Amino acid sequence: EPEVTQTPSHQVTQMGQEVILRCVPISNHLYFYWYRQILGQKVEFLVSFYNNEISEKSEIFDDQFSVERPDGSNFTLKIRSTKLEDSAMYFCASREHNTEAFFGQGTRLTVV
Amino acid sequence: QKEVEQDPGPLSVPEGAIVSLNCTYSNSAFQYFMWYRQYSRKGPELLMYTYSSGNKEDGRFTAQVDKSSKYISLFIRDSQPSDSATYLCAMSGMNSGYSTLTFGKGTMLLVSP
Numbered sequence: 001e002p003e004v005t006q007t008p009s010h011q012v013t014q015m016g017q018e019v020i021l022r023c024v025p026i027s028n029h030l031y032f033y034w035y036r037q038i039l040g041q042k043v044e045f046l047v048s049f050y051n052n053e054i055s056e057k058s059e060i061f062d063d064q065f066s067v068e069r070p071d072g073s074n075f076t077l078k079i080r081s082t083k084l085e086d087s088a089m090y091f092c093a094s095r096e097h098n099t100e101a102f103f104g105q106g107t108r109l110t111v112v
Numbered sequence: 113q114k115e116v117e118q119d120p121g122p123l124s125v126p127e128g129a130i131v132s133l134n135c136t137y138s139n140s141a142f143q144y145f146m147w148y149r150q151y152s153r154k155g156p157e158l159l160m161y162t163y164s165s166g167n168k169e170d171g172r173f174t175a176q177v178d179k180s181s182k183y184i185s186l187f188i189r190d191s192q193p194s195d196s197a198t199y200l201c202a203m204s205g206m207n208s209g210y211s212t213l214t215f216g217k218g219t220m221l222l223v224s225p
Contacts, residue, residue, distance in 0.1 A: 045212045089153065
């Protein structure tokens with residue numbers, strides 16, 4: 001069964017460092033998302049991506065964040081200068097048009 | 113008022129019980145409703161997906177949407193210990209293929225043998 005895959009499963013980084021979280025969405029999907037979940041809190045939307053551009057972003061997705069689809073399969077989230085409060089689970093999701101969204105298993109980001 | 117409200121639980125039931133999980137919402141633009149199951153430190157796993165009002169059944173799971181009351185429910189029949197997880201409701205608007213999901217905080221369910 002097709003699935004969204006994310007790497008790495010766990011990333012530890014020092015405050016101020018840049019990190020890149022990677023995702024391979026389901027191959028025939030058109031819409032891609034990043035969500036995050038701080039421990040004990042709800043899943044929050046960060047950004048959506050369609051047709052090689054950002055289609056929507058939340059207030060959380062400020063200038064330190066960027067997304068890219070460098071080739072036909074990968075979808076990345078870059079955090080330029082990590083802060084302690086960026087520690088969270090980051091989930092990638094993908095969907096076809098007006099269908100359910102499928103999530104990856106997440107990358108646990110720990111900023112120390 | 114929060115957009116999506118969900119009782120965090122925990123909800124503890126014995127094996128075999130019928131479980132009722134609920135969410136209320138305030139945004140009348142929501143048209144797509146989903147229930148996800150999330151195990152600790154794992155990604156949300158889609159359980160049910162419904163459009164607009166009505167019921168949908170899949171095995172032991174039944175999803176109900178009442179748009180007039182802005183209320184959605186997930187029923188689990190014959191609950192099993194393996195159903196122990198956090199259940200997230202999520203919803204999105206229409207006419208937007210890339211419409212974002214708004215989640216509830218999740219209800220933790222514990223099914224004891």
